[in-house]
Every structure is written in structure tokens, then in C-alpha cells.
Amino acid sequence: EDKVVQSPLSLVVHEGDTVTLNCSYEVTNFRSLLWYKQEKKAPTFLFMLTSSGIEKKSGRLSSILDKKELFSILNITATQTGDSAVYLCASLNFGNEKLTFGTGTRLTIIP
Amino acid sequence: DTAVSQTPKYLVTQMGNDKSIKCEQNLGHDTMYWYKQDSKKFLKIMFSYNNKELIINETVPNRFSPKSPDKAHLNLHINSLELGDSAVYFCASRQTGQVNYEQYFGPGTRLTVT
Numbered sequence A: 001e002d003k004v005v006q007s008p009l010s011l012v013v014h015e016g017d018t019v020t021l022n023c024s025y026e027v028t029n030f031r032s033l034l035w036y037k038q039e040k041k042a043p044t045f046l047f048m049l050t051s052s053g054i055e056k057k058s059g060r061l062s063s064i065l066d067k068k069e070l071f072s073i074l075n076i077t078a079t080q081t082g083d084s085a086v087y088l089c090a091s092l093n094f095g096n097e098k099l100t101f102g103t104g105t106r107l108t109i110i111p
Numbered sequence B: 001d002t003a004v005s006q007t008p009k010y011l012v013t014q015m016g017n018d019k020s021i022k023c024e025q026n027l028g029h030d031t032m033y034w035y036k037q038d039s040k041k042f043l044k045i046m047f048s049y050n051n052k053e054l055i056i057n058e059t060v061p062n063r064f065s066p067k068s069p070d071k072a073h074l075n076l077h078i079n080s081l082e083l084g085d086s087a088v089y090f091c092a093s094r095q096t097g098q099v100n101y102e103q104y105f106g107p108g109t110r111l112t113v114t
Helices: none
Strands: A003-007 A010-014 A019-026 A032-038 A042-048 A056-058 A061-066 A071-076 A085-092 A099-101 A105-110 B004-007 B010-013 B018-027 B031-037 B043-050 B053-057 B064-070 B073-079 B087-094 B109-113
Touching: A003 A085, A003 A099, A010 A019, A019 A032, A019 A085, A019 A105, A032 A071, A042 A061, A042 A071, A042 A085, A071 A085, A099 B018, A099 B043, B004 B053, B010 B018, B010 B064, B018 B087, B018 B109, B031 B073, B043 B064, B043 B073, B073 B087
Parallel strands: A010 A105, B010 B109
Antiparallel strands: A003 A019, A019 A071, A032 A042, A032 A085, A056 A061, A061 A071, A085 A099, A085 A105, B004 B018, B018 B073, B031 B043, B031 B087, B043 B053, B064 B073, B087 B109
């Protein structure tokens, strides 16, 4: 069965800190790894990573995939209170293109 | 305009009842999904439909029956509701063939079974 594990489960830091969120996967027919941010309601898409070693960046957020070691990290620099959310990673497989989500990391930024 | 909408937003009902949740997307996408998110925020796929055809059917009790009258709608009917069905149910949609595989999620329906 496909498995996606995120760590830590929760993280509390002060505004301005840099955080690294981890996502490891064991998935058959792996195609890509996606990151989502979930605040109060629906998850919103952040990144999709398909190739190893190529960093994707959006403002203070960046992410990279290692297909040899089967993990991805999401970095957030100079954190702000608006970054407080649950961050979800998900593996996408070929074939039926199913997303398998991890358990999520709850990030809390203290002002 | 809301891209993916769900009704109702909240649903409180008693064990044993039958209820439906509706989902509509106005994005012209050909694939729609139902996910269940439990109290620990674990998001798990239940079903997906592509052009009204069932593609993914995870290990879900057969009390749950999805119905897709057309490719813009995917409804979820639940029979004989149980306490463990309490969760937030998300509908999502996407267009197959797009390079950037982004699923657009609806706002969720919080189901509470008492």
C-alpha cells in the first residue's frame, strides 16, 4: 500500500524563523510529489515536483525532491503569522493518477 | 464565481439516517474526486470520476455511493450513517492532461453524526 509520512507532526516557531518540513514516501508507480497548504478550509496548491534536485520557489517558500532517497522538503524562510497552517504533501502515481496524502504538519507561527 | 462548490457546508444528523452531499464545478474539468478528512487532518481519497465514469474506488463501505449525473457534478450519498462517518468531506476537480497536476478543492462539508 502506498505510504506518505510527514514530519514533524507539529511545529511551533517564532515569526522570522526558518522552517523545514519533511515528507517521505513509499509509492508504487511514483510520478510526482505535491505540496498543499491548508488553513481553515480547503487545501490550496503550492508546488508539484517531478524531477530530482530541481528546486521550485515561490516567494519565501521553496521545495525540492530527492527521488533516490524518496523524500521532499518544504522550506519557509522569514516566517510570518500568515504561514500558520497545516502543510500536506501528497504523492501522485501514474495510471489512475491517485493522490496519496501524508499526515500533514501543523505549523504555528508565534508573533 | 466559486470554482468548486459543495452543499451543504455543515450537516448534523443522527445515526442511521441517509444523507447526500452535492458538488459542482464550473471549471470545465473532466475529473472529480471525493476525499474524507478526519479529525487529525488526514486526507484520504474515496472516489474519482472521469467523464462520469468511476476511475478510483478506494476501500470505502458500500454505504457510500457516488453519483455523477454529468461531468460538472459529483454527488455523494451515504446510507445508514455511523458515528465514524463524522469528518469533513472535500470535493475536488481537475482537467486530465494538464502538465501542472493541480486539483481544485471545494470548501468542504463538515458532517457530524450524533
